[in-house]
Amino acid sequence: MPKTILEVIDLKKHFIDRRGLFSFFKQQRQSIPAVDGVSFYLKENETLGLVGESGCGKTTIGRTILRLEKPSSGKIIFDGKDITSIPTDELRQFRSQMQMIFQDLDAALNPKMDVRDILSEAITVHHRISDTEVDNRIGDLLEQVKLKKSKLSSFPHELSGGEKRRVSLARVLSVGAKFIVADEPTSALDVSIQAQVVNLLRQLQKQLGLSYLFISHDLRVVELISHKVAVMYLGKIVEIGLSDRISNRASHPYTQILWSSLVEKQSKETVQKAKNVQAGRWGVFDFEGPAAGCRFAPRCPVYESMGKPMLCTDAASEPRLTDIGGSHQVACHFPP
Amino acid sequence: MTTAPILKIEDLRTYFYSRSKQAFIRSVDGVSLEIAKGETLGVVGESGSGKSVTALSILGLISVGPGVISGKIGFHSDRIQKDLLQDLGDFVKLTTRAGKVMEVTKDVVGWERNTERVMSKVRGKEIAMTFQNPKSSLNPFTSVGKQITEAIRLHTAMKIEREAKERALTWLDRVKIDSPRLRFDNYPYGLSGGMCQRAMIAVALASEPSLLIADEPTTGLDATIQSKIVDLLVELKSELGITTMLISHDISIISRLSESVAVMYGGTVFEYGPAKHILSAGFESKHPYTSALLASIPSAQNIREKGYLPAIEGDVLDTINIPEGCRFYSRCNQVTEKIREKCARQEPDLRQIESGHKVRCWLYFD
Numbered sequence: 009m010p011k012t013i014l015e016v017i018d019l020k021k022h023f024i025d026r027r028g029l030f031s032f033f034k035q036q037r038q039s040i041p042a043v044d045g046v047s048f049y050l051k052e053n054e055t056l057g058l059v060g061e062s063g064c065g066k067t068t069i070g071r072t073i074l075r076l077e078k079p080s081s082g083k084i085i086f087d088g089k090d091i092t093s094i095p096t097d098e099l100r101q102f103r104s105q106m107q108m109i110f111q112d113l114d115a116a117l118n119p120k121m122d123v124r125d126i127l128s129e130a131i132t133v134h135h136r137i138s139d140t141e142v143d144n145r146i147g148d149l150l151e152q153v154k155l156k157k158s159k160l161s162s163f164p165h166e167l168s169g170g171e172k173r174r175v176s177l178a179r180v181l182s183v184g185a186k187f188i189v190a191d192e193p194t195s196a197l198d199v200s201i202q203a204q205v206v207n208l209l210r211q212l213q214k215q216l217g218l219s220y221l222f223i224s225h226d227l228r229v230v231e232l233i234s235h236k237v238a239v240m241y242l243g244k245i246v247e248i249g250l251s252d253r254i255s256n257r258a259s260h261p262y263t264q265i266l267w268s269s270l271v272e273k274q275s276k277e278t279v280q281k282a283k284n285v286q287a288g289r290w291g292v293f294d295f296e297g298p299a300a301g302c303r304f305a306p307r308c309p310v311y312e313s314m315g316k317p318m319l320c321t322d323a324a325s326e327p328r329l330t331d332i333g334g335s336h337q338v339a340c341h342f343p344p
Numbered sequence: 345m346t347t348a349p350i351l352k353i354e355d356l357r358t359y360f361y362s363r364s365k366q367a368f369i370r371s372v373d374g375v376s377l378e379i380a381k382g383e384t385l386g387v388v389g390e391s392g393s394g395k396s397v398t399a400l401s402i403l404g405l406i407s408v409g410p411g412v413i414s415g416k417i418g419f420h421s422d423r424i425q426k427d428l429l430q431d432l433g434d435f436v437k438l439t440t441r442a443g444k445v446m447e448v449t450k451d452v453v454g455w456e457r458n459t460e461r462v463m464s465k466v467r468g469k470e471i472a473m474t475f476q477n478p479k480s481s482l483n484p485f486t487s488v489g490k491q492i493t494e495a496i497r498l499h500t501a502m503k504i505e506r507e508a509k510e511r512a513l514t515w516l517d518r519v520k521i522d523s524p525r526l527r528f529d530n531y532p533y534g535l536s537g538g539m540c541q542r543a544m545i546a547v548a549l550a551s552e553p554s555l556l557i558a559d560e561p562t563t564g565l566d567a568t569i570q571s572k573i574v575d576l577l578v579e580l581k582s583e584l585g586i587t588t589m590l591i592s593h594d595i596s597i598i599s600r601l602s603e604s605v606a607v608m609y610g611g612t613v614f615e616y617g618p619a620k621h622i623l624s625a626g627f628e629s630k631h632p633y634t635s636a637l638l639a640s641i642p643s644a645q646n647i648r649e650k651g652y653l654p655a656i657e658g659d660v661l662d663t664i665n666i667p668e669g670c671r672f673y674s675r676c677n678q679v680t681e682k683i684r685e686k687c688a689r690q691e692p693d694l695r696q697i698e699s700g701h702k703v704r705c706w707l708y709f710d
Contacts, residue, residue: 061568061569062537062566168392168660171659198391198593199594199595199640199641199642200636200655201390201655201660203640203642203655204657225566226567228641228642229642232642265568266567269567269568269572270567270571270596
């Protein structure tokens, strides 16, 4: 029985909108619920895929778990210890075990440091070791992520997208991380390179027993790499379950729409069907004033087809995640 | 379909010079393509294979030296018939050795003046382009509606501002932007990525071009938005019957939209032919690169059967040091002993293997 490495309980992160020079004195400050009550757990050696449209709070969850953002409420339990509000100096020892691969690598890799400097800095930050050991360690890391030795003296701008991912992966591994938040690691890569990165991530997981929180909006990749998938909408998880079940027997209307929008899966008939589903209002969603009751109701085809039942928009009864069997949970009043 | 091609590119070469490496970057190195009237040509390939540079060369938008150095771009619409690279030979002198360009002397200023003269009636009016990054390609200081109005007044017979404005509103409506009257005065920063893409399509189509070049219209968008942009393109295609050159690295999008496909690698076309043949999994004779590219599309089936995704090992070709022989040789997994020698030494040319289907690979010709 693999042990639970991460548990998140009712995590909330509300950003406060500070617009204007004297906003500090304002009586009413608007808060934006980027993450609004999210709970899940992650076992060792497992991957949880987190999908959703941009702006639904995926990245914020990742950042909050690593305590890069201060959570507003809720609990984060990492490796059996509550790290929600431990002081920064205690947090440091956990930082070597949990790491993040950032989405924008042009911003995440220092443009003035070459690959060797980037890696050796990461190695020496948590462990005090001699220069020769550092060199050995760098050699091992390069082998693990399959990067050529000749790239050590290259600067980030000289590397291709795939190579940059490898460097950031090596940097994460160099501190000995067990749990990795991978934020869109395959976005903006070509399919061939994307396949290389996905294979590498899977291989490292097997070799080193890593756990991933895999954030992506590319459903095909998430489906491939994850054991479990969580679908997010407006700061909440609307469906969570095993990867196979989510991709084949999606129950939440939002998940169904997401999956039907995969261009590759569309034949002529399903295109027509998807069009009918999407014909409803499908505009930009409003984070600042989410709909009362079920957040998805304004865009929901089921809500529309059932004649707009009161239950869906009743502010007192927001749908909760309920088990529909096979460790598959859906937050919908009318699961099919 | 035997209509004359609206665009016919022959042996186009666009080079850049890398000062630090003291060598040419052969971004486009002998591309030949044809787009028939009314059809959509999909151009696929990894990044760095020269897709966008080809598009920019067509429009004469390459401003770094030496840029376009040889080739022909024949453009034949109802209104204009000419070679977009006419008189190129007068401005460029090439020194070649064994078929390879070693030195280029180009009168860049003269060539640019010539391009402006040749392209003045073509760029924007006959050939319109939507660029890769809509947010940075729209003018941040001008409202979206104004930008469409500007295109209409500049390129069509409609010169009166009020009329053009009405037309711009119908275009906004046509590309499915909600409440066009409200959005008309919005600036690009106020629009989401998908809406910017729509707005840019509207700007491009407002001048009623004969050919639309769409460069990566769906990259950087969410899956739901992506499929809606594709729906929009499908709809506009059936409504307006516009000839399109669609550039993308997403094969699923190309296969839904285009009739013919060109697969590019390392600055050349590797395979060219009807989309339904080349991009369907069951079809046999294809270039090894195309098959590898198709296999690396993530699918649950792959993982279940093999336990991994069949990736193409190695990196995209370094177009500075193009090796002798086939450009794909070092990454190719279908080299047989019989042709190994040939693959390593001699570059294959793009040959027809059946009607309308061309391949650049030794596997198919002895």
